Amino acid sequence: MAGRGNHTxxxxxxxxxxxxxxxxxxxxxxxxNYCLGCIRRCWDEEQxxxxxxxxxxxxxxxxxxxxxxxxxxxxxxxxxxxxGVHAAPEAGPEDVACDFCSARKLKxxxxxxxxxxxYCEQHLQAHxxxxxxxxxxxxxxxxxxxxxxxxxxxxxxxxxxRTDRQCICFLCSLDQHKGHDVVCAAxxxxxxxxxxxxCSGNIQQTIREREEDLKLLQxxxxxxxxxxxxxxxxxxxxxxxxxxxxxxxxxDLKQQIRNQQEYEVSxxxxxxxxxxxxxxxxxxxxxxxxxxxxxxxxxQFLRKFSPPPQSSPGKRSHDSCRLNLHRLLDYLHIEKAxxxxxxxxxxxFSQHSxxxxxxxxxxxxxxxxxxxxxxxxxxxxxxxAHQNLTVESNTWVGxxxxxxxxxxxxxxxxxxxxxxxxxxxxxxxxxxxxxxxxLYNSPVTSGFGxxxxxxxxxxxxxxxxxxxxxxxxVISGPPPSTVGVYLDHSAGALCFYHVSKSMTLLHRVETCxxxxxxxxxxxxRGTWAEMx
Numbered sequence: 173m174a175g176r177g178n179h180t181x182x183x184x185x186x187x188x189x190x191x192x193x194x195x196x197x198x199x200x201x202x203x204x205n206y207c208l209g210c211i212r213r214c215w216d217e218e219q220x221x222x223x224x225x226x227x228x229x230x231x232x233x234x235x236x237x238x239x240x241x242x243x244x245x246x247x248x249x250x251x252x253x254x255x256g257v258h259a260a261p262e263a264g265p266e267d268v269a270c271d272f273c274s275a276r277k278l279k280x281x282x283x284x285x286x287x288x289x290x291y292c293e294q295h296l297q298a299h300x301x302x303x304x305x306x307x308x309x310x311x312x313x314x315x316x317x318x319x320x321x322x323x324x325x326x327x328x329x330x331x332x333x334r335t336d337r338q339c340i341c342f343l344c345s346l347d348q349h350k351g352h353d354v355v356c357a358a359x360x361x362x363x364x365x366x367x368x369x370x371c372s373g374n375i376q377q378t379i380r381e382r383e384e385d386l387k388l389l390q391x392x393x394x395x396x397x398x399x400x401x402x403x404x405x406x407x408x409x410x411x412x413x414x415x416x417x418x419x420x421x422x423x424d425l426k427q428q429i430r431n432q433q434e435y436e437v438s439x440x441x442x443x444x445x446x447x448x449x450x451x452x453x454x455x456x457x458x459x460x461x462x463x464x465x466x467x468x469x470x471x472q473f474l475r476k477f478s479p480p481p482q483s484s485p486g487k488r489s490h491d492s493c494r495l496n497l498h499r500l501l502d503y504l505h506i507e508k509a510x511x512x513x514x515x516x517x518x519x520x521f522s523q524h525s526x527x528x529x530x531x532x533x534x535x536x537x538x539x540x541x542x543x544x545x546x547x548x549x550x551x552x553x554x555x556x557a558h559q560n561l562t563v564e565s566n567t568w569v570g571x572x573x574x575x576x577x578x579x580x581x582x583x584x585x586x587x588x589x590x591x592x593x594x595x596x597x598x599x600x601x602x603x604x605x606x607x608x609x610x611l612y613n614s615p616v617t618s619g620f621g622x623x624x625x626x627x628x629x630x631x632x633x634x635x636x637x638x639x640x641x642x643x644x645x646v647i648s649g650p651p652p653s654t655v656g657v658y659l660d661h662s663a664g665a666l667c668f669y670h671v672s673k674s675m676t677l678l679h680r681v682e683t684c685x686x687x688x689x690x691x692x693x694x695x696x697r698g699t700w701a702e703m704x
Contacts, residue, residue: 185197185248185249185252187205187210188204188206188227189211189227190207193252193253194206194207194245194246195207195209196208196246197241197242197245197249198211198239199242200233201231201233201237202226204229205242211227211239212239215236219236222234224236224237267279267280267313268280268283268313268314268315269290270292270295271289271290271291272289272291272292273295278293279292279313280292280313282296282299282313283313283314284310284311285308285310285311285317285320286309286328287308288320288328289317290313290317322343324344325341325343327341330342330356330357331344331345331354331355331356332354332357333352333353333354334352334353334360335352335353336349336352421648460476461477464476464477539674539675540671540675543597543656543658546595546596547596547597548592548597550567550588550691550703551566551567551588551589552566552567552587552589552693553566553587556586556587557586558584558586560584561586563586567702568700568702568703569586569701570700571697572698572700583607583694583695584695585692585695586692586693586695587690587691588691591687591688591689592659592688592689592690592691593661593662594661594662595658595660595661596658596659597656597657597659598657598691598703598704599654599656599657599671600655600657600702600704601701602631602654602700603699603701604696604699604700605630605631605699606631606694606695606699606701607628607630607631607693607694607695608630608631608655608657608668608691608701609621609626609628609691609692609693610627610628610657610666610689610690611625611689611692612625612687612688612689620692620694621638621641621642622641623642626692627639628692629655629679630694631655632652635647635649636649636652636679638679640681645679649676650672650676652670653670653672654671655668655670655678656668656669656670656671661688664682664683664684664685665680665681666681666683667679667680667681
């Protein structure tokens with residue numbers, strides 16, 4: 173009873189606005205008690221109507237009463253707090269309400285599976301204190317207690333029919349389920365609990381496997397992102413270098429054109445000045461002749477006029493100036509070379525499967541004379557030549573398609589008549605887009621440099637393209653005319669050079685050659701090459 177009295181006192185000392193224990197309690201003229209802050213906020217909201225009223229009895233006060241703390245109530249609240257009793261919380265929309273609270277439904281703290289009812293803290297005391305209730309099974313508050321009643325007999329469901337696999341009450345086992353395999357719900361629960369634990373173990377094992385798969389997928393995702401980032405960085409670097417190379421070539425080409433333009437303009441202007449001076453002199457001479465033609469003094473006429481050495485004054489003037497007018501500079505070949513370079517770059521970067529890098533040719537310290545010490549004469553084997561190739565003296569080959577009815581191909585091949593080992597050096601004079609290659613065997617169906625059995629350097633436009641095992645290296649170097657090849661088979665060294673007054677290293681390969689090597693040439697339509 174003491175507990176019930178304390179609980180009732182706690183409810184009386186609650187604020188009806190915030191539903192909590194009074195804080196700074198105050199009493200308004202109608203006698204109701206509120207928290208000082210709560211009633212002030214309530215009246216502040218009503219201030220627009222010019223009156224103040226009690227939230228419970230709705231009595232109005234005019235003017236607004238002055239409020240002060242009720243010290244007696246404050247002392248009672250403090251004593252209540254010290255006794256450890258607080259106002260029980262009221263059940264909200266999402267809470268399970270106590271089945272035994274009448275006016276103010278409090279929040280249930282436990283549900284009894286035997287009584288099939290839910291209890292607040294106050295009404296649960298009987299289950300803790302009275303002996304008949306101590307064996308009842310208490311559980312977390314539940315809204316589904318009524319489902320534990322039999323819909324036919326309104327009796328608690330405490331048995332399980334294994335025949336029909338459903339929960340039943342005791343009367344059902346004597347009626348509809350008579351003769352069935354019926355056990356108590358606790359026994360069936362124990363067996364099902366073991367099945368549940370087994371199922372839970374399987375689920376946990378599956379979860380662990382899925383988590384491992386998830387980790388692998390995450391690693392694959394991270395690897396994919398890293399690979400993509402690396403590829404993007406590499407592509408940006410390649411294209412930046414390529415753009416820089418193109419800009420440099422463009423600047424050089426523009427400068428060459430402007431220099432040639434300046435020279436031609438200067439030459440033409442000098443000729444213009446000479447011609448203008450000659451025209452002025454001729455006009456002066458013509459005026460003198462006209463004046464002399466009308467003189468009546470025959471002696472003066474004969475003294476002043478002497479005929480020119482040639483019959484035609486115009487031709488004589490032309491010969492005396494000895495003019496040698498040059499043709500205007502034809503820039504069409506520059507436009508053609510630039511267009512060819514653009515087409516080649518478009519072809520290169522349309523092959524997305526290639527690994528493309530960009531390098532710059534470097535000057536070689538060795539002289540051409542040093543390489544010529546290892547010079548070896550290379551002869552072509554006409555038996556390996558494509559049907560569209562023309563071979564002369566086993567050293568010159570051309571891909572000339574004019575007048576040939578056969579279907580032409582983009583690039584065709586021819587090989588040397590013998591394989592090479594040791595140290596050797598040879599040169600190839602190229603006319604157009606030509607590939608200089610070395611390979612183990614023939615034929616190369618994937619093209620020179622398309623597999624790991626061949627190495628190829630293609631001279632085209634302003635660029636050199638080195639290919640090996642499907643990878644492509646774009647090399648910036650001087651325009652091709654003669655390509656030198658140096659092979660040191662035992663050392664695994666292969667070098668390609670641009671040959672002119674000095675040797676410019678285009679590309680160097682360091683590997684381990686497992687077999688002797690053939691030399692090969694790849695020609696595009698309208699090109700030629702000659703072994704030196």
